[in-house]
Amino acid sequence: MTDIDIQTKPQYIEEQSKPEEPRYVYAYTIRITNNGQQAAQLISRHWKIVDENEQLQEVRGxxxxxxxxxxxxxxxxxxxxxxxxxxxxxxxEGSYTMKRDDGSQFEAAIDTFALIPPNALH
Structure with missing residues (x-):
C-alpha cells in the first residue's frame, strides 16, 4: 500500500457526447486519501488519455x-x-506529484481506468 490512495470513478456523459462529430464526453471523480504518516500537498498532475485509435492526449499542469x-x-x-x-x-492513467512538508517530492500513481459508455460491453 502506498501513502497516497487514489480512487477513480468515470462516467459517460451521453447528453454532451456527439458520436457524429466524433465527440465522446466523460466525467470522472477522483478521491485522494493520505494514508501516510506525513502531510503531503498535491503540486501537479500528469494524465495520459488514450482512445481506441491509440491517439494519445497528455495533460500536465x-x-x-x-x-x-x-x-x-x-x-x-x-x-x-x-x-x-x-x-x-x-x-x-497518470500521476500526481506530491510534496511533503520537508520539501521532498514523490509521484503518486493513478492506475489505468477505462472510459466506457454503458452497454458498450456485451
Missing amino acids: LGVVGEQPRLEPGESFSYSSGVIIETPTGTM
Whole structure:
C-alpha cells in the first residue's frame, strides 16, 4: 500500500457526447486519501488519455481544478473533472506529484481506468 490512495470513478456523459462529430464526453471523480504518516500537498498532475485509435492526449499542469490540496494523514480530497475523446472508449492513467512538508517530492500513481459508455460491453 502506498501513502497516497487514489480512487477513480468515470462516467459517460451521453447528453454532451456527439458520436457524429466524433465527440465522446466523460466525467470522472477522483478521491485522494493520505494514508501516510506525513502531510503531503498535491503540486501537479500528469494524465495520459488514450482512445481506441491509440491517439494519445497528455495533460500536465499545476494542481487539480485550480487547487493544490494539502492532506494531513488520514485526510481525503475529492474533485470532478472531464475529458473528451474521439472514440466511444478509451483509457486514462497518470500521476500526481506530491510534496511533503520537508520539501521532498514523490509521484503518486493513478492506475489505468477505462472510459466506457454503458452497454458498450456485451
